[in-house]
Amino acid sequence: MARIVLEDVHKSFNGAPVLAGVTLSIEDGETLVIIGRSGTGKSVTLKHIIGLLAPDRGRVRVFGRDIATLSRRELLAMRLKIGYLFQGGALLNWLTVAENVALPLREHRHELQDSEIAEIVRQKLAIVEMLPAHDKYPSEISGGMQKRAGLARAIVMDPAIILYDEPTSGLDPVMASSINQLVRRTQQVTGATQLVVTHDMASAFSIADRIAMLYQGRIIAVGTPDEIKECADPVVAQFIRGDPAGPITNGDGPRGCSSEEDDNAHAA
Numbered sequence: 585m586a587r588i589v590l591e592d593v594h595k596s597f598n599g600a601p602v603l604a605g606v607t608l609s610i611e612d613g614e615t616l617v618i619i620g621r622s623g624t625g626k627s628v629t630l631k632h633i634i635g636l637l638a639p640d641r642g643r644v645r646v647f648g649r650d651i652a653t654l655s656r657r658e659l660l661a662m663r664l665k666i667g668y669l670f671q672g673g674a675l676l677n678w679l680t681v682a683e684n685v686a687l688p689l690r691e692h693r694h695e696l697q698d699s700e701i702a703e704i705v706r707q708k709l710a711i712v713e714m715l716p717a718h719d720k721y722p723s724e725i726s727g728g729m730q731k732r733a734g735l736a737r738a739i740v741m742d743p744a745i746i747l748y749d750e751p752t753s754g755l756d757p758v759m760a761s762s763i764n765q766l767v768r769r770t771q772q773v774t775g776a777t778q779l780v781v782t783h784d785m786a787s788a789f790s791i792a793d794r795i796a797m798l799y800q801g802r803i804i805a806v807g808t809p810d811e812i813k814e815c816a817d818p819v820v821a822q823f824i825r826g827d828p829a830g831p832i833t834n835g836d837g838p839r840g841c842s843s844e845e846d847d848n849a850h851a852a
């Protein structure tokens with residue numbers, strides 16, 4: 585069953601189309617990675633899933649519910665079932681790692697005793713291998729450790745869905761691959777449905793059950809990592825190779841892997 589369904593989602597900002605008919609389903613328990621260049625609307629897509637942005641046209645269904653039909657209260661309740669790892673980690677600098685991870689519990693789980701909160705925080709820090717940094721401040725730990733701490737906070741409410749915005753950005757290759765492993769492991773430990781957005785191809789291939797490519801406001805290819813590797817679409821092939829020459833530089837280009845061809849996604 586699909587946990588997240590985007591149906592023909594359109595979104596423009598000041599008349600400029602960013603999403604021009606995104607259609608995509610993320611199945612229960614899978615890790616799907618959306619790849620695409622910077623500025624293509626990956627973060628905008630994630631924001632639609634937690635209802636921070638509403639589509640101009642089309643529908644977003646999460647847990648089977650159309651987000652546009654939810655009351656404010658229902659939307660807030662739904663967000664509690666979604667963990668969101670923000671691009672920068674978004675830790676509060678004046679709180680320790682443990683205090684950062686405890687924040688959602690302090691805000692939403694008033695029935696818990698301090699000792700219970702401390703125990704849950706330790707469990708989550710153990711999952712991301714950050715127990716030793718329990719009492720450190722964000723400025724005292726590396727970028728990779730900040731991502732780990734951010735992930736511990738994202739999973740502290742036991743979300744059924746985890747969204748990751750560029751989990752490896754700003755990390756060196758060694759740290760990036762340990763974060764990739766952690767994303768895989770988090771799925772095994774939590775059983776959550778995971779949606780990752782990234783422009784890091786190496787990361788996408790090591791994390792994904794399926795990869796979807798966002799280009800000019802639409803999903804132009806979806807498949808397993810092997811299928812995407814063999815995709816003949818020149819846009820997809822160029823992006824995977826990281827080749828400076830190809831259709832992407834020119835903006836527009838022919839497409840072969842899309843289910844629909846001859847579209848006018850680029851029309852204003």
Ligand SMILES: Nc1ncnc2c1ncn2[C@@H]1O[C@H](COP(=O)(O)OP(=O)(O)O)[C@@H](O)[C@H]1O
Nearest residue numbers: 597598602620621622623624625626627628629
């Ligand atoms: N709230 C907003 N208001 C106006 N423009 C926005 C807003 N959010 C995103 N955009 C624009 O939408 C485009 C896609 O942004 P984004 O989703 O952040 O790209 P990325 O794929 O790098 O995550 C960018 O051109 C960005 O400037």
Ligand SMILES: [Mg+2]
Nearest residue numbers: 626627628749
């Ligand atoms: Mg982004």
